[in-house]
Amino acid sequence: MDNPAKTNTMAVQLVESNEAPGGVQLVNSRRTNKQSSPMDLVELASSIQQADEFVKATAGSKLTVIADQIRYLQEQARKALKEAQRDNIIHHAACNMVKKPGTLYYMYERESGQKYMSILSPEDWGSSCPHEFVGAYKLEFDMSWTPIEEMEKRTEQFALIDRLLTSNQKSISDSATVTVLGEEKSEKS
Amino acid sequence: MPSYKVADIELADWGRKCIEIAENEMPGLMQMRTKYGKSKPLAGARIAGCLHMTTQTAVLIETLTALGAEVQWSSCNIFSTQDFAAAAIAKTGVPVYAWKGETDEEYMWCIEQTLVFADGKPLNMILDDGGDLTNLIHERFPEYLKDIRGLSEETTTGVHNLYRMMKNGKLKVPAINVNDSVTKSKFDNLYGCRESLVDGIKRATDVMLAGKVAMVAGYGDVGKGSAHALRAFGARVLITEIDPINALQAAMEGFEVTTVEEALKKARIFVTATGCKDIIHGEMFEQMLEDAIVCNIGHFDCELDVKWLNDNCAKKEQIKPQVDRYTLKSGRHIILLAEGRLVNLGCAHGHPSFVMSNSFTNQVLAQIELWTKQSDYKVGVHLLPKSLDEQVAAAHLEHLGVKLTKLSSDQSEYLGIPQEGPFKPEIYRY
Secondary structure, three states, rough: OOOOHHHHHHHHOOOOOOOOOHOOOOOHHHHHHHOOOOHHHHHHHHHHHHHHHHHHHHHHHHHHHHHHHHHHHHHHHHHHHHHHHHHHHHHHOOOOOOOOOOOEEEEOOOOOOOEEEEEOOHHHHHHHOOEEEEEEEEOOOOOOOOHHHHHHHEEEEEEEEHHHHHHHHHHHHHHHHHHHOOOOOOOOO | OOOEEEHHHHHHHHHHHHHHHHHHHHHHHHHHHHHHHHOOOOOOEEEEEEEEOHHHHHHHHHHHHHHOOOEEEOOOOOOOHHHHHHHHHHOOOOOEEEEOOOOHHHHHHHHHHOEEOOOOEEOEEEEEEOOOOHHHHHHHHHHHHHHHHHHHEOOOOHHHHHHHHOOOOOEEEEEEEOOOOHHHHHHHHHHHHHHHHHHHHHHHOOOOOOOOOOEEEEEEEHHHHHHHHHHHOOOOOEOOOHHHHHHHHHHHOOOOOHHHHHHHHOOOOOOOOOOOOEEOOHHHHHHOOOEEEEEEEEOHHHOOOOHHHHHHHOEEEEOOOOOOEOOOOOOOOEEEHHHHHHHHHHHHOOOOOOHHHHHHHHHHHHHHHHHHHHHOOOOEOOOHHHHHHHHHHHHOOHHHHOOOOOHHHHHHHOOOOOOOOOOOOOOOOO
């Protein structure tokens, strides 16, 4: 039959004992290492178990954050791919003109199913519009297309970038002036 | 909403520079401005124009407005608009509806936009090229006909249409056939195409012409110019003709005159210049040599059966705008330029300014005649008087440094010809 104390030492791993710590021979290492109370080991074991659970919980919550981020990135990737696909479809729609960035184009579908791009809006056509209107898209300078519904949002984004750029530039040039002035001063003095 | 539709209004400054250069090369039109700029004989005229919206046309438009007319413009070909010229004209406030690469439906929309002017009044003069505007008004807007004093037609196809309408009793306004002024057809069809056909082929394909066999269908003025230009580059030119007189002319100029069927075996370049339809059709494409270049310089795209190519090809690839390479089911390739429409406009910049100044000075004189001499022109198809034709030519001599000899009164008496012309009888063929 197994020694119960042995199982305990298996479960709770204690630091190895040394009969001559630092080269000094202990008189009786068994005495020195003897557990004062059998409960000590139980306590130790339960504290380890508790720590395990804490680690598990912390890791769990960290992983959840990562999982959320992955889900978000996946969603972003899906959106990017979808937009690329849409841009591609628009670029490849029939068009007799050379398309120019910054211009709004209108997509129509002929009876044959052919989709084509035009500079005439449904308003230009009025009631005589010969083909079904599919959508209006603005060709951006990076050759991507912005649907007319999202144009306002995109314009706002551009305005924000503009503001950031100008304020950044300003602070950069301000600090540059200060440095230059500082150097001038030090040279003079 | 601005009263124009062009591809890009920001091209206006560029267009203006081109127009300024063109003005110097268009002495006939500039002389009209000097001569009639003060008296404004076209005051009150509301001219709807439907003619290739190019730099040269811009100079015509500004001549018409300088003479007092109100003008609205569309292009008579979906690919021929020079967007910078259209932009420059739009910027001056002249309503222009034209861009390079319209669809057929947009083309008709553009023409319709030019019919009613800003004040709500409809057009009272037509300046047409090809007859689409003329037909549209006769068929769809007959209510405007009563106010229209006349129309001037630029080209052979449109003139044929006018004679056909006249024969069927459908023509309702007096018309001047500008095309058959000597200074028009004998100049832009011949000398214009002589320079712009090869320009178009070269820009589109960079093909070496020397030594190649080229076929030109039709030996009218356009065919003559085309054939001579190709020959000047060293191409060996075959001509096809239906008219024995033109066929004999071609033969006596040293061209081999044959049929399209025969030409298919050896020609690598095919140019149609007939004004007729179905010159090159289905089975003919199948028999052509590999990568044969096919183009049209006659007015309509129906000279070539482009539909057959589209319906029956295994593959169609766009090499660049206006240049399509078809793979036939046999594996052979055909290179089609400008989708079978005018190659010199689709693939090059059309006729040079100087030769267009001849045609357009005729247009201006025709508009003045019809607007100011209503009683002289009944419903029918008229030619400009020969004296005006001679006046057009005279307006272009100085720019070339030509020294004209004057008839002495003695010589004038001997010939029985007035010293100031007209110098030739109506039947003279030049």
